[in-house]
Amino acid sequence: MKLIISRLTGGLGNQMFQYAIAKSLAKKNNDTFKLDISFYPKQTLRKYELNLFNIKENIASDHECNQLRGKEDFLFKVFKKLGFEKRPNSYYKEKEIAIFDDNIFHLKGDIYLDGYWQNENYFKDIRNDILKNFTLKQDISKEAKNYLEQIKNSNSVSLHIRRGDYVQNIDTNKTHGICDINYYKKAIKYIRDNVSNPIFYIFSDDIKWCKENFNFLEKKIFIDKTKSALEDLELMKNCKYNIIANSTFSWWGAWLNENKEKIVIAPKTWWSVRPNKTIVSKNWIIL
Numbered sequence: 001m002k003l004i005i006s007r008l009t010g011g012l013g014n015q016m017f018q019y020a021i022a023k024s025l026a027k028k029n030n031d032t033f034k035l036d037i038s039f040y041p042k043q044t045l046r047k048y049e050l051n052l053f054n055i056k057e058n059i060a061s062d063h064e065c066n067q068l069r070g071k072e073d074f075l076f077k078v079f080k081k082l083g084f085e086k087r088p089n090s091y092y093k094e095k096e097i098a099i100f101d102d103n104i105f106h107l108k109g110d111i112y113l114d115g116y117w118q119n120e121n122y123f124k125d126i127r128n129d130i131l132k133n134f135t136l137k138q139d140i141s142k143e144a145k146n147y148l149e150q151i152k153n154s155n156s157v158s159l160h161i162r163r164g165d166y167v168q169n170i171d172t173n174k175t176h177g178i179c180d181i182n183y184y185k186k187a188i189k190y191i192r193d194n195v196s197n198p199i200f201y202i203f204s205d206d207i208k209w210c211k212e213n214f215n216f217l218e219k220k221i222f223i224d225k226t227k228s229a230l231e232d233l234e235l236m237k238n239c240k241y242n243i244i245a246n247s248t249f250s251w252w253g254a255w256l257n258e259n260k261e262k263i264v265i266a267p268k269t270w271w272s273v274r275p276n277k278t279i280v281s282k283n284w285i286i287l
Contacts, residue, residue: 004033005060005068006113008040012049012229013248014116019050020123020130021104022113027126028105034060036069036112052230055133068112088112098270098279118248118279120255134256140234143225147201150221151238154199157191158239159184159220160250163206179245179267181213186287187243187265188217194263201239203232203250246270248279255281 006022008015019035026033037059040048051057066072068090094115095101100122104113123130140148150156163178191198200220204210207224214220226232229249236242236253242264244250254264264284271277280286 002029002031003064003068003110004031004113005036005065005111006033007036007069007115008048008050009046010116011046011249012233013250013252014118015048015050016134016252017117017248018113018115019055019133021117023056023129023133024123024126025104025111025113027129032058034058034064036060036065038062038065049230052137053133054135054137065112068110069114097274098277118251120279120281131256131258134252136230136234140231141227144227144231144235147221147223147226147235148238150199151201151235155195155197155241156239157195157198157200157241157243158236158250158253159187159200159202159243160236160245160247160253161202161204161206161210162245162247162250163204163209183267183287184214184243185216190265190285190287191241191243191263195241198241200243201235203236203253251279251281254284 004022004026006018008018022033022035025031035050035058037048040046068088070087070091090110091112091114092104092107094113094117097116098118100119104122161179161184188200198219200217202210202214202220202222207222211222223232223235226235233249233253233256236250237256237258239257240259241262242250242254242257244254244264244266246267246269251266254262254266257264264281266278266280266284266286268278268286270279278286
């Protein structure tokens with residue numbers, strides 16, 4: 001039995017991809033997998049959140065990480081800056097973001113995974129396991145339950161607008177860009193042409209902006225009383241249909257949606273700097 005360690009970085013959506021690939025690899029050969037969460041104690045913007053799900057949570061020790069990825073001390077960082085990055089054979093870096101790398105399933109010995117792994121081909125074969133793992137440990141708030149009741153009793157469409165650092169951080173904005181109003185108008189039209197009496201549930205990290213800019217949309221409900229992003233994700237996955245942003249968070253909201261008749265609409269451009277690449281799932285509508 002070998003050990004697989006996955007390095008977690010970024011927000012919740014990224015953490016979910018990094019967990020899913022490790023779970024998939026471990027299940028294939030009945031191996032053990034652990035999570036390296038050493039990125040988060042130094043962070044102010046991001047935090048480790050997978051422990052709020054019903055996951056198999058094994059945290060890798062510093063010793064285990066150092067063995068499989070190499071010790072990332074001061075000397076290592078100096079040599080890395082000079083272009084000399086020496087790593088153990090167990091260290092495996094993602095070659096190209098969003099591109100499925102089949103070689104990963106044929107690696108021998110212990111593995112340390114370093115990447116984003118934003119491709120469902122790494123874990124779609126264990127979809128049922130992932131669906132179970134990404135359920136919440138704790139009950140949602142009364143406010144979220146009220147939304148959930150409405151969502152389950154209507155032709156609900158989640159509409160996610162990602163702003164936050166996509167707008168405020170210059171580097172992030174250059175990398176990702178944002179979905180403009182025209183994208184959402186086209187997506188809304190597609191839903192209205194294909195769904196009877198849809199109700200749009202609007203999710204965002206900037207609800208104030210949404211209220212100012214989506215006044216053209218009828219039959220809408222702004223989700224502004226939930227207590228956490230996890231509650232938003234729970235509500236999004238329970239909507240019957242999904243309009244997502246170029247965000248791993250809303251990607252997971254749509255992917256976890258178990259409605260067999262679901263329609264998922266995704267933006268054509270996922271990254272401004274990689275206009276020809278996307279992480280869109282098969283059968284989703286790209287606009």
